[in-house]
Amino acid sequence: MTTEIVPRWLSDDQQRIWRLYLNGVARITEELDAELRKFGLDLGEYEILVNLSESEDHQLRMSDLASRVRQSRSRLTHTVARMEAKGLISRLSCPSDRRGVIANLTDAGYDLLVKTAPYHVESVRRVLVDPVSKADFTALGRAMQAVLSATE
Numbered sequence: 001m002t003t004e005i006v007p008r009w010l011s012d013d014q015q016r017i018w019r020l021y022l023n024g025v026a027r028i029t030e031e032l033d034a035e036l037r038k039f040g041l042d043l044g045e046y047e048i049l050v051n052l053s054e055s056e057d058h059q060l061r062m063s064d065l066a067s068r069v070r071q072s073r074s075r076l077t078h079t080v081a082r083m084e085a086k087g088l089i090s091r092l093s094c095p096s097d098r099r100g101v102i103a104n105l106t107d108a109g110y111d112l113l114v115k116t117a118p119y120h121v122e123s124v125r126r127v128l129v130d131p132v133s134k135a136d137f138t139a140l141g142r143a144m145q146a147v148l149s150a151t152e
Contacts, residue, residue: 028127035123039116044071045083046120049113052089052105061094062101088112 010018033043041049051068052058060068066076080103083089088109094100105113129137 031127032120032123035119036116039112039119040086041112041116044069044079045088046113046116048076048079048083048103049088049105049109052103053110053113058105058110059092059102062091062103065103083109 029043036042036046047069048065051065052060062076062080063073065080066073069076071079080089080091084091086108087106090104090106092102092104094102132140
């Protein structure tokens with residue numbers, strides 16, 4: 001049985017800001033994806049490379065990687081398969097758990113990350129960091145931390 005909810009409608013200002021947020025995130029994602037496409041990557045793949053590069057031995061269990069990159073396990077499996085076909089990642093059996101799979105960053109994957117990182121960081125600066133005042137950027141960080149804390 002579902003309990004009926006009484007909506008607390010957004011004010012005009014809240015609705016405007018909400019839509020600005022949605023459009024802003026979409027624009028940022030489009031711009032970052034466009035820059036990474038020049039290197040044969042998308043933003044999700046780049047994030048996988050970054051997370052593997054920052055992990056011990058450049059390896060993570062697929063389940064841990066899925067959590068870090070906020071992808072479902074099935075979506076991550078497809079993405080990693082695509083990256084594996086490009087030679088950027090290899091998948092290994094987990095020595096401590098026969099059912100577990102480890103994603104391993106290859107030398108080619110690491111080299112591509114090193115090559116793309118300066119362009120990606122410049123894109124982040126161009127589309128988000130530089131257009132926003134330091135105070136607003138700091139406020140954005142506080143707002144996103146509040147969202148994450150409220151949903152944990």
